[in-house]
Amino acid sequence: MRETLRHIHIILAVLAALVLPLTACHELDDYDNDALGVFDCLWDEMDCHYCYFEEKGVDWNEVRERYRKRILPGMTQEELFDVCAEMLAELRDGHVNLSSPFNVSYYRNWWTDYPEDFDYRTVQQYYLDFDYRTTGSIDYKILPSNIGYLRYPSFSYAVGEGNLDYVLAYLSACDALIIDVRGNGGGMLTNIRPFVSRLIHEDMTAGYIRHKTGPGHSDFSEPYPVVYHPAESGRVVWSKPVVVLTNRSCYSAANDFVSVMRQTPGVIVMGARTGGGGGMPFSSELPNGWRLRMSASPMTDAQGNSIEDGIDPTPGYEVHAPASELAAGRDAILDKAIYLLSK
Structure with a gap:
């Protein structure tokens, strides 16, 4: 029982960071199921939930201006996917993926x-x-x-x-x-x-995790600790x-x-x-059924240093x-x- 409670302690710390930021900034019904609607929904979801804009020095509004110009009436789903995937690659984050029935985007340069x-x-x-x-x-x-x-x-x-x-x-x-x-x-x-x-032979605070508390790029909770415990008595x-x-x-x-x-x-x-890869992922759905995954809850080491890079x-x-x-x-x-x- 003691070991189970210890396990739950870690799981709750992780789940808290995942559950709390899930409040949607927008509803799917707010967007048309066309190229512009899908693009705008993707951009808004990232703008609301992604956690590393400031750390990576990415001007997300400027990125939107450049890529939205490339969204054209009548473009194919494959063409739309390629533009969206290229935009997401600007974040240089292996936890950011766009999933469609025919492809999954993935930043590999890390x-x-x-x-x-x-x-x-x-x-x-x-x-x-x-x-x-x-x-x-x-x-x-x-x-x-x-x-x-x-x-x-x-x-x-x-x-x-x-x-x-x-x-x-x-x-x-x-x-x-x-x-x-x-x-x-x-x-x-x-x-x-x-x-x-x-x-380890005693409890160890090995890092901290935060979650988004609002749509702003710097809207985060206070960091709370991720604590590890020694194995229960009788274990090797x-x-x-x-x-x-x-x-x-x-x-x-x-x-x-x-x-x-x-x-x-x-x-x-x-x-x-x-x-790297220090952000807990969060997923959402776009109007055409594609799935978007992103880093949403930043983690640090025990000294408060980011582990993303x-x-x-x-x-x-x-x-x-x-x-x-x-x-x-x-x-x-x-x-x-x-x-x-x-x-």
């Missing part, structure tokens, strides 16, 4: 403009020797240097408390632990909780050194996890800056893994972590 610094095939072949355990979505193994390796590819996959007990019990004889979340594009924030709970916990491996493709929930890890005692974050590694631990070296069987980020933890 990761495509950067090196990948990771190839799991290289890790599997040269470090795990294609011989490792898997439970749920976790791959894990004891490396020759007596360091535990744990790979978690997506926070979309829930990990049961029992699964974590098995994994950590198996790795308990190791001197240290590597948690590899490179390439983890996010998922559910609630799936962060089980991992964090095994690495980890008290030895930890290194978390990151790259630019860590996004959304993975980005938040790395932010929490940066503040967790005994944990070093190593690799490349994450991709990514999290840097622990100072002194930025490491990159060039593609040429990965192709040759060497992962410089993983090598550095093993070397550090073997000292």
